[in-house]
Amino acid sequence: MNGGLSWPEFLVPAPRDSGDSLDNDLDALRRTPEARVRASLGRIFGTRLPATAAALADDPTSGLREIATELRDAHDRLVLPHWPRMRAVLEADVGFRARRLTAGGAERLFADLHPDLRWRADRVTLAGERWRNRNSVVTRGPGGLVLMPVVLGSPYVLIKKNTSTQTTIRYPARGTGALWAAGTRSAGSSTVRLLGRTRADLLSALSSPATTTDLARALGVTPSAVSQHLKVLRDSGLVTRERSGRNVLYLTTPLGERLL
DSSP, rough: OSSSSSGGGGGGGOOOSSTTOOOHHHHHHHHHHHHHHHHHHHHHHHHHHHHHHHHHHOOOOHHHHHHHHHHHIIIOOOOOOGHHHHHHHHHHHHHHHHHHHHHHHHHHHTTTTTEEEEEEEEEEOOOGGGGTTTTOBBBBBBBEEEEEESSSSSOEEEEEEEETTTTEEEETTTHHHHHHHHTTTOHHHHHHHHHHHHHHHHHHHHOOBOOOOHHHHHTSSSSHHHHHHHHHHHHSSEEEEEETTTTEEEEEEEHHHOOO
């Protein structure tokens, strides 16, 4: 946008819940009030807007429709082919964080959310060299605080305070690194001899969370065959599973990672 880490807040609306969809996001973008579009552009670019930003400020309604169309096209070309794997990582992260919150409250939730974040005296604060000499307290918007795991984005925490009513914290989801390695790592020959090719491939693929359907599609075998192999791997302590909404996600255990 302007060489920095900021962006117009209306481009990335905070989701209403963990099951929100791209259609809802784009609809929210198109409905952004004109005054909010102009105010947001001013915060990012100052009083001298670049030509493209000035055109958007002059006619926000038409401009937002065009942006929404371009975002949909980019999503369908670049994200949609990989979305099942990405969604599995995001859902696994949401499930894990929810259990941390339930077990130990906000203090436990933020204990390992990101190295830059701390929970102290009922406040979220920013720590580390990157945030030195800045206001370290994350203020909560009147609509609350929204945590957003990210698989495409910065490895840093990104705080957005101007999302109308909510403050958002974007952070890298657990398992993102394994997500992009999935499919490129092959099980070693000794693992193949021990487990058989299909089970070894399953174990390797599950470095990133996946459903039975995802695995069957990726490996070209039937879902029933995948289920049978997964039962053997689970009974051996190499794979674990957890429920996320209507889906059951499978993931390699630390023992399985060491075997690989």
